[in-house]
Amino acid sequence: GAVVSQHPSWVICKSGTSVKIECRSLDFQATTMFWYRQFPKQSLMLMATSNEGSKATYEQGVEKDKFLINHASLTLSTLTVTSAHPEDSSFYICSARGHQQTREQFFGPGTRLTVL
């Protein structure tokens, strides 16, 4: 149980285009989902927290107009990188937390974004 999927697993796009990444909780309802960013050989940095049906809460330094997060249902959250630039190239990982797992988060496999 507690499986989280991400789609796509990798994406290459041109500079200036927008990219949408999906995060799904497959066998539980995720009241809260988190989006992380990981640069090569670095740790995960929390970008934002989203609760179903409400606006996401962004960490300091993360541009909410550039990284659009939607959590429209209890099983799906999306991250859209708008007007992507090469410096946005990174590994994006989502995680989900349901009612019962108050402190544990279940992580998706990650999405590798490369912006040319």
Added chain:
Amino acid sequence: AQSVTQLDSHVSVSEGTPVLLRCNYSSSYSPSLFWYVQHPNKGLQLLLKYTSAATLVKGINGFEAEFKKSETSFHLTKPSAHMSDAAEYFCVVSGTGRRALTFGSGTRLQVQP
């Protein structure tokens, strides 16, 4: 506030020898602590977690960790390393509120044949 310090950025062991990955934490309340493993270009897999029950926690693949409140440590150990253990390991502390997890900087484990 909470923080996590992984004392070694890189650890190299020989196959069959013990593994020790060190982690110290700071938290203003009783924390939950986790160890995750990440293989190259993969997501995170939970190895084990401490949530205020037994201080010695056993996880998957032969790993275990001991919560020592007096030392504010949560070191990860394994009696005998396997080649497949080579990966990045993250010590994580959980708190309350929206910033639920704080990650350590990671320790890269290399296993020599």
